[in-house]
Amino acid sequence: MKRYSPKDIETKWQKKWDSDGTYVADLKSDKPTYYGFAMFNYPSGNSIHLGHAKNFTIPDVLLRYKRQNGFETFAPVGFDSFGLPAENFAIKTGTPPRETTDKAIESYRKQYRALGLGVDWSREIDSSLPEYYRWTQWCFTQLHKAGLAYQKDSAQWWCTKCKTVLADEQVFSGKCWRHDGPDDPLVTKKTLHQWFFKITDYADDILEATDDLNWTPWVKTAQKNWIGRSEGATVTYQLKGLGADEATIDVFTTAYDTIYGTTFMVLAPEHPVVKTYAQFADNSDEIEAYTQDALRKSDIDREANKTKTGVPIDGLSVVNPANGNEIPVWVADYVLMGYGTGAVMAVPGEDERDFEFANKYQLPIVYTTKQQEFVSYQDIKKEPKSYIVANSAEFNGMNFAEAKPKILKKLFEDGAAQTTVNYKVRDWLISRQRYWGAPIPIIHCVSCFTPDDAVAATIDCADHQGFVDIKSGKKRILTRKREENIDRLNSGSIVALRDLETKEVIHVAVRSVEFFEGVDDLYQNSNYANQTFCREFKDVDELRSVYDGNRPGYSAQLDTHGIVVVSYDTLSKPVAVPDDQLPVELPEIDDYRPDGEGRSPLAKVDDWVNAPCPECGGAGRRETDTMDGYVCSSWYPMRYLSAGDNTQAWDPGLAKKWMPVDFYNGGDHATAHLLYARFFTRFFYEQGLIGDPEPFKQMYFHAKILAPDGTFFSKSKGNGIDPLEVIDSGYGADALRTYIMFIAPPDVESPWNNDGLPSIYRFLNRIFVLVQEFKTASSEQGAVSKETGRDAEILKSAHKAIKKVTNDIEAIKFNTAISAMMTCVNELYKIKEQDRFASAAWQEALDVLVQLVAPFAPHMAEELWRDLGHEDSIHVDHWPELDEQYLVEDTMKLAVQINGKVRAEIEMSADADEESIKNEALAQENVQKHLAGNAPKKVIYVTGRLVSVVV
């Protein structure tokens, strides 16, 4: 009898699939399409690791499943081959990156094949080849034409030792990754004129669309976070003094109602107003020194040393538009240029940071809110319980300073407040304590309960991050702008709560109500449309948004592999290179070291740099900045579809047919790459070149495989495991693939266990043996169809497996899919003991089993499929069909519970009526015992599950 020998089987089928073109997609097929792949990776070194195996096996399983289900699948493969490692290797050894990369790719190909990946090799891409980057350059020029790629000055990390610019990820603990010894200098910042993508133009659209994506949830959250939208207002302040009387300054705030508490203004050191007017100040030297120092300081320093520092700009002031007060202007590095407008109206009475700053520099503090004031629509309308928590350190004889959460809670429950203090309020109380010391200034804490439906609104008004928590029964029904559950309001200023179902605004609250300087009418009735300084706030839906700054970058200059994008004409105006002159090919470079001025090594290749202006033909020079690696990967889903097409980046027809990608798997780049891809896709969608604004319909973020000791695999520890070693040790790729999918659901991080693999091998072997025995048995007996009386059992087992495996694969719960197959195999072995083995039912069951296991163990399945008498490949159009009739049970087992505890089990025929089931349950000896002669209070029958008796 044939024995299971993965080594022979696997290479045999790999060759056969290649020569048959089994996985080559017909992109024009009429079949339903399914497009999926894992993030392509950077070929570095010569060996892939278990992480790669997992990364690629996940989509491979899913696509094989789809292919078996009659889909035309496209499983592309490629390499993201521009990157630093090859470049560093070049700097060190002089080996050109191309050479290193090619070698690595060759080795990767071999390993992907060994894993049995069903990918379409005919459309392989390699992002560092001119035939690819030509179109990356084209993408750039399109964005440039649309004004979405632009230049501005920007500070970059700079290592004074290697004289190069560094990317964020090359800076560790404030030091250059190459120079991180104790004696090495900290990195600094260097201002360079750089390219940026205007991704913020799409930020709202992207944000808006995020919720509806079928993506791993936390990735969606991370993306929203990354975009970092806050809503608030821009307030314009008039400058005064130092010759700035004509100028104004814009400030962004999310808490505009605190404007009366503004006692000074703070500018970021980079703010243009500082540059323009500070020189006229008496203390200009001091300002200059501070500014220079702040700019030199890295963000890391700023973070490490959170003590606030700053200098005033003597002689400069601004006028508060709300009350006409003149307030001083300061420069401080706790204000970031990248966020909002780089200027802050400081309200020390309300903001911790401003408070700290005001305290340090003896600036005035004005509290803008009065005690015990709160306007609530609900308050008036329904007179709910509504309480205002008071505000002094002494409260009912308790001292807040010493109050522990529980005591606080009790305190509120006991009387004065009569409301449960949310723990956030509590945290807030405690944290404020530090800044103010006693007495605690102002606290509003309000809960509103409508009498009947228990709608509760807790508005934590005092915190800048006030939040709303509204419930109705079990369901959260209220929110603000986006009508979704929100837990947090950035503003806390105006809260409009809507009923999700009726959309009706049922509660409007203003953060703090009565202000000190007679502005009641401004806020009392929410009619503040005429006020210039908050003109943008007619209602809550018109809040303006700002985004976290400094995001959209592009130009990592060290990376010589990168791509050159535009040329400059004689006037140094950037001119996009016309399509017909692309690609701008990278020159041969002898010396890969950067030029020391913050430019890429390209800058040293004079005869390449000095090229005529592509437009006028006059003298010009080429841009030597290179694009970030994320650009290459932002559009590759489209390129896969038209790999090799040298007339266009991609065929829009194909893109409309195949995009968005149905399934995209990855274990890294939750924000940057995925957001850039969304940005690009959205842009090209607007250009009419793609049929959908989103690149990935489903994005699955898998978790890492850990080392057996629960730590991460790492090169430095040398604890990596090479999949090839595992395969070659005799277990084979099928066992490896199946095992990786079996350890845990793919999105759960779990350790590799060396003892696990043999068990999977055993499982596969058991299937193999079963088929071989069946084959022998049926040939001996001459005929396959022999009734044995156990066919129903055999088929039930098989069809149960079909159901479970199909559902689980769809849900990407491969571990339970595999366990369902194991159960099936175990059952079949049991049946086999007593059955004559060869029958039509056996043939069907084994066909089913082999088809189910095919996505996981493709080689073995293919081999067994032939052994079972089939001629074609199992991997195309062969998924077993579920027939529910085999699953029907004649009898059912029901648990009998008494007061929630299982006391007996009864077996009833499947069509038994409720009455007889209850009677049977009560008749049980053990049930009678527990009833002890009493009649049950209640008997509940849960269909098909259990009978619950209440005594």
Next chain:
RNA sequence: GCGGAUGUGGUGGAAUUGGUAGACACGCUAGUCUUAGGAACUAGUGCCGCAAGGCGUGAAGGUUCAAGUCCUUUCAUCCGCACCA
């Protein structure tokens, strides 16, 4: 600090979404067989207890006939973001 998750046997992990907790494996224990192996097969294996029985899903409360699952509170771990005005 803010945001997001996760907590179930000795281990990886199941649990039909409120219905018999621990599927499927690993490991362990005992046994069978033998060409003595890191093989295969059989049985057992949540905890306490000789047993009847009791206890059990990080902890504490609650809702329910019934809670790993829902609600409060709390602890721990992990991951993002971080002086975001």
